[in-house]
Amino acid sequence: MGLLCLGLSHRTAPLAVRERLALSRDEIAEAAAMVRRLSGIDEAVVVSTCNRIELYIAGAGRAAGPAEPPGVAWRRTVGAVVRLLAKARRVPAGVLARSSYVHADLDAVRHLIEVAAGLDSQVVGEAQILPQVRRAHEASLRAGATGPVLNGVFNRALAAAKRVRTETEIGRLPASVSSVAVDLAERIFGELAGRTVLLIGTGETAELVAENLVGDSDLMVLVASERHHEAARRIAHRFGGEAIELAAVPAALARVDIVIAATAVKEPVILRAHLAAAMAHRKARPIFLVDLGVPRNIEAGAGDVAGVYLYDLDDLKGVADGNLKRREEWIAPARRIAEAEVAATGAWLATLEVVPVIRDLERFGEACRQAVLARAGRRVRDLPPETREEVEYLTKALVAKLLHPPIRNLKDLPGPGRYADLVRRLFGFQ
Amino acid sequence: MATILLRAAFAGYLGGTLAFLGYLATRRHGLAKIGLGLSVAALAVHTASYGTDCAVYRAMVIVTPRGMCSLLAFVTAALTLAIAARHRLLILGAFIMPIVAILAGVAVAAPEPGTPAVVLQGPLFPLHVWTTYLGFAGFTVAFGVAVAWLVQEREIRSRHPKPLAFVLPPLDTIERLSLSLVNHALLLTGAGIVTGVLYLKQTDGVWWAWEPKATATVACWGIYAAVPVLRRTAGWRGRRLALLLVAGFVFVVFIFGGLSHLPGPLKPGPR
Known part of the structure; x- marks a missing residue:
């Protein structure tokens, strides 16, 4: 049984090709089932994100004849998959072949672990890829397109990716302006559920940060705007909040926990004096202000007030850039963890290879036992029932005892696949 | 015997402290695990030292500088580890285990008690x-x-x-x-x-x-x-x-x- 990864990503294919091939959540299950139906493929999982589309397949490869080497069979399989994809997504097969990469066996395992851990992502260590890989596997599982090999490989790869994220800082440090803002809010307030957010401005930036901030949390959102009151109402409605006038912002500071300011104004909307007054009413409850406006929406000195945490665009960008550099420093330790997990998965795959041989050996032993008993004929049949049971027990024990050392060594010796082949030849198994 | 065990516990607390401080500096999760392991081991050895005390004096020696610092180190370590495990806040070890190590160090350095001044009864x-x-x-x-x-x-x-x-x-x-x-x-x-x-x-x-x-x-x-x-x-x-x-x-x-x-x-x- 071989393992193959065929894919293309932001490293090998331009956006124009990737977008033609991108599959929705529903389509990935269908695609996996379709690939699974190709000759020589026993299992298939399709991973599709905005930056990559990858097929993980397990099987013997599409061989033209029994004596054909596995490499040739796999090349034929890859060709068939590429043609299938090209036809289904209307992309020239030549373009697909030029933009794609192939990883076989342990290289495929290594690639999957690196993908799941975010080591192969455009932004190293990004967090979204891990659930995307998990969902891809689950979709294939539901579609009946996967089996013991890919289930084991994916479960191990997901566990390895989690280990990488736990034991390194590759994904711990936020690396984009909006994620830094959200993470800092969490560092101040802990759980964000039940907090109140004030959005100043109705632009795309303010809405995007609010989107990141709200996520699954139960946040109360207030939206303030000077001119675009209708837009403010729309955004407030979207987040289940309320729209207020810009003039009401200073008074609102006493009741909100987080302020995202991203509006185009010439003078600051929030002054130090506003915050000093608000803090007197807040009984030292902290407030977190994110100023994304240029020119700034919040007076620079406002951050000096006790209990006020103020970050502007440059601050957030500085933190994000610093964190991104630090993430890159963790790539080497992360790869070491991935390599250890590749070795462990390789050992597991090797034991998987000997399972059919072990079953054949056990069947062979049982067949020999039955043949000997049949040859004994009446000498055994005429025995009293208790003695016959005793003979049954003894012959079974003898076969088990004889098969125990080869079976144990098949599992334990390094390179079990090699010995499996030897056993097949020695005993004449197919 | 109790003194030897107390010294061993001190060494464990010190090792745990260094590992936790290493975690604070490098944020390598493995160091936090080592810190936790060493601290738990030290706590176990510390418990054994009280067992030896009880066997010798039929009481826990507490009202001496050595006894006071040792007992505070013991209870603080137990509380810290319980909180760190319950709230999954291993990083707190870096802030509290140094105090535990200092207390255990003072207990080790203090003169050994002759007979217990006060017994728990x-x-x-x-x-x-x-x-x-x-x-x-x-x-x-x-x-x-x-x-x-x-x-x-x-x-x-x-x-x-x-x-x-x-x-x-x-x-x-x-x-x-x-x-x-x-x-x-x-x-x-x-x-x-x-x-x-x-x-x-x-x-x-x-x-x-x-x-x-x-x-x-x-x-x-x-x-x-x-x-x-x-x-x-x-x-x-x-x-x-x-x-x-x-x-x-x-x-x-x-x-x-x-x-x-x-x-x-x-x-x-x-x-």
Whole structure:
């Protein structure tokens, strides 16, 4: 049984090709089932994100004849998959072949672990890829397109990716302006559920940060705007909040926990004096202000007030850039963890290879036992029932005892696949 | 034997402290696990040292500088590890285990006791000792937690937070934890003071002897009692609260460092 990864990503294919091939959540299950139906493929999982589309397949490869080497069979399989994809997504097969990469066996395992851990992502260590890989596997599982090999490989790869994220800082440090803002809010307030957010401005930036901030949390959102009151109402409605006038912002500071300011104004909307007054009413409850406006929406000195945490665009960008550099420093330790997990998965795959041989050996032993008993004929049949049971027990024990050392060594010796082949030849198994 | 075990426990606490500090500096999760493992092992050895004490003296030696520091180290380590495991806040080990290591180090350096000055006997005296020490351990852990809050707040306020800020727990979580610790420790220390007074009346016939350690303990309780009071009445939170906890701990250090060599008012009860 071989393992193959065929894919293309932001490293090998331009956006124009990737977008033609991108599959929705529903389509990935269908695609996996379709690939699974190709000759020589026993299992298939399709991973599709905005930056990559990858097929993980397990099987013997599409061989033209029994004596054909596995490499040739796999090349034929890859060709068939590429043609299938090209036809289904209307992309020239030549373009697909030029933009794609192939990883076989342990290289495929290594690639999957690196993908799941975010080591192969455009932004190293990004967090979204891990659930995307998990969902891809689950979709294939539901579609009946996967089996013991890919289930084991994916479960191990997901566990390895989690280990990488736990034991390194590759994904711990936020690396984009909006994620830094959200993470800092969490560092101040802990759980964000039940907090109140004030959005100043109705632009795309303010809405995007609010989107990141709200996520699954139960946040109360207030939206303030000077001119675009209708837009403010729309955004407030979207987040289940309320729209207020810009003039009401200073008074609102006493009741909100987080302020995202991203509006185009010439003078600051929030002054130090506003915050000093608000803090007197807040009984030292902290407030977190994110100023994304240029020119700034919040007076620079406002951050000096006790209990006020103020970050502007440059601050957030500085933190994000610093964190991104630090993430890159963790790539080497992360790869070491991935390599250890590749070795462990390789050992597991090797034991998987000997399972059919072990079953054949056990069947062979049982067949020999039955043949000997049949040859004994009446000498055994005429025995009293208790003695016959005793003979049954003894012959079974003898076969088990004889098969125990080869079976144990098949599992334990390094390179079990090699010995499996030897056993097949020695005993004449197919 | 007890001394050897205490030294081994000290070595374990020290190793655990270094590993936790390494985790704080490098944020390598493996170091936190090593710190936890070493601290748990040290705690087990420390427990064994008390077992040996009990076998030799038929009592736990406590009212000597060595006994006081050793017991506070023991209870604080147990409380720290319980909190770190329950709240998954291994990073707190970096702020509290150094205090445990220092306490254990002082206990190791202090002269060995001849025969125990005071033994745990009767229901009142052991109750007094355990509640008081659990309370002091709560104050000690609250100090470490307050320092963690100050570090985290400084990082976030700087507007250029280092990666450490993304590893330390949120300010709100740390503050809640420190308040919970102080509230529980106040109850326990309060119970310790009451049982001590009752025991003194039982053995010496007086309610209060103005003994320095007992008086300092009551003063210390008063400082910590101001924490929930000021929070409710004056809305004290954050930095002010953290600094109050640091000030309170200065008193704990004074009791265990400055007054531990003085004899206490409590005498051994009738056997």
